[in-house]
Amino acid sequence: MKNWESVVGSEPHSVAEGISARGELSSRKWSLSVVMNKFCGMEVAETAENAVVNRHLLATGFNRLERFLKNRSDLSGSLDELAGLGGKSTRSSAIRLKRKVEEFEPSVTFIGQVKAGKTTLVNAMVGRPGLLPADVNPWTSVVTSLHLDPHPPKQVNTAVFRFFEEDEWSRLLAMGGRLGELASRAGAQEEMEKVRQQVEAMREKSRVRLGRRFELLLGQEHEYGSFDEQLIERYVCLGDDFGEDDGTMAQGRFADITKSADLYMHRPEIPLKLCLRDTPGVNDTFMMREQITIGAIRESRICVVVLSAHQALSTVDMALVRLISNIQSREVIIFINRIDELPDPARQIPEIREAVHETLRKHDGPADAQIIFGSAYWATHALTDTLHTLSSDSAESLIKLAESELEAGADAESSLDLVWRLSGVPALYEALSERISEGAGREVVEGAARQASNLAKALQARSVSSFLAQSGKPKLRMDEAAIRTELRRIEAGGLRELEEEFSAAIEAYHLRLERCHRNFLDRAALSLISHLEENGDQAIWSYEPDGLRLLLRSAYQVFGARVQSLSRQVFESTAAEIGGLYRRAFDIERDFDIDPPQTPRVPPPVVIGQTIALDIKGNWWRNWWRRRRGYHTYTAEFSEMIRQETDPIIQDLKATLSSSVRLEAAATLREFIAEQRAVLLSVTSAGATATPGSEDWLARRRSTQVRLQAIEGAMASMTRDAA
């Protein structure tokens, strides 16, 4: 009883034939229910690794990576060739570059509603149903990164668990998370008390569980050479769900204090390294995890938002919408899971799609984000070849969806492939492939191609140098000391310019942020006063903070565009100066350009989406309101509360983001110069192997030049291709 045919009935023909034969449909459905009744109540599939019999399914959805993979392998080939053509320094540069490109690991963060099925989906995507525990106690705050590698990973440690630092941990507990901070600021005693009790209970539990080791463990890491479900459970599942101490206490249960887990897996079906990050759901009442989610989003370029089909984006998910609304639509993919729970998915999917788009539009979210529908549940059953154990409702939905697909003219495919496709996993992998090849993957290839092209140019400069032609010896017109001095001058000039330009940009940006902030506070206070004048203090007033977000976002965008353009200018002028140095050092007459390095990426300002007091329209606000007396107290206290609430966002926008871009730009410039220095100075050490002027020597020189030009051409087309 393995394949689809056996699920829908025992007729020998394929699903495609069967389903398109409308006449047979009712009898097939009848036979389905017979089959289902027979299997209902059966144990759900065993989900250990060895139960995954259809792992080949994981290889679908990567077509869009082809160009990236081809470019990358051409690039590797060219780098090998360059390593052979140049001296020691060129070789080590080429090897380093090749390693960097090969080690490229794009990452994807999965965020979403609590219980939407993020963990189940990630488990299915890595071909290990049951690996990460699904259905975990809501206090979990662990971000788990699964590192997939088509080659067996070289790491000695295939699992690394990190614990909270002491200060992070005490802050988390002392303040009771964001809502705790907020409640205490607003003087909402009731809420505060609730949070405090929960936190106290949690602290007590950890202390009992971990005893004296507790303090010692904070800030530490635990590493393992292998992992299995039990080990992961000890680090990422809280004890409550597992009953009383079952004897494993001796080994410890660390979940309370685990901050992150990294697991390295060999996955030959997937054509590149890939990191999938599973995070805890965000619509929990206490928002302990919002900061964790913000951190996890920052670590990946692509964000997959997992929603549940039967409640895809309602008002309780506004926190989620806010978090993604500061990321470009192209880098957000919405996966609507659990379509197996829809009675009629074919009819409901378009409705849900429309509703989600509408909500995103209305709330200023990434309205153009791609939406994919699927079911981690179907995916798991397809992988483990246990379609016959699908619950009857789920099988019924699957059949209905399959029928409508086939009626719409879908290709005939095997029943297993069809179910896999309907699970949405291949479509999700395809969307990820597309984003990787046009985004981070393109940048990596382009950056390395520029560097490879510079190596090829440097070697050509050496071979066209008039000194080489005359004497057969690689020699420079300038001596080593002069080259070093000149490079130091160029570097200092470039860094100074970056520093000055950045300072000016940052200053303007800070002023603008402060102005936005002040204006917002003033406007809110004015609105409050006029409300009080018109309605008195019995009618409750509220104020939307979205205006502030809009202003902050546009200030950030202006800043981002400015620093990118100033970095580009500085990089270009530095590259031009180095080109001039080559011309002088090698005595080259023709134009000689060096490619400037890539401009730094400006990360999305996710923090703007952080929940602030005004977003929460619960009891606390009513209580706060009722406790105030007199207009004056309202306004002063309100302004102070909102200022304290929004200050951390402004601080983060000021400090973290601008300084990270600035540091990156300076580091890129330094690295660029260091590489040029190594290449330039290595030229004199690379000796000619044949007698200068001999035929052999000339022929070899010509062929080297031809090859270098070919490499340079290939690199240039790759950069153009990428652009």
Ligand SMILES: Nc1nc2c(ncn2[C@@H]2O[C@H](COP(=O)(O)OP(=O)(O)OP(=O)(O)O)[C@@H](O)[C@H]2O)c(=O)[nH]1
């Ligand atoms: N019917 C159905 N159930 C699913 C599906 N995906 C997950 N589930 C179930 O939903 C429950 C929650 O799944 P998880 O994967 O833990 O959800 P999560 O989003 O990781 O939850 P949190 O981490 O707590 O936010 C589990 O009992 C899963 O078996 C699905 O596609 N269909």
Ligand SMILES: [Mg+2]
């Ligand atoms: Mg989960």
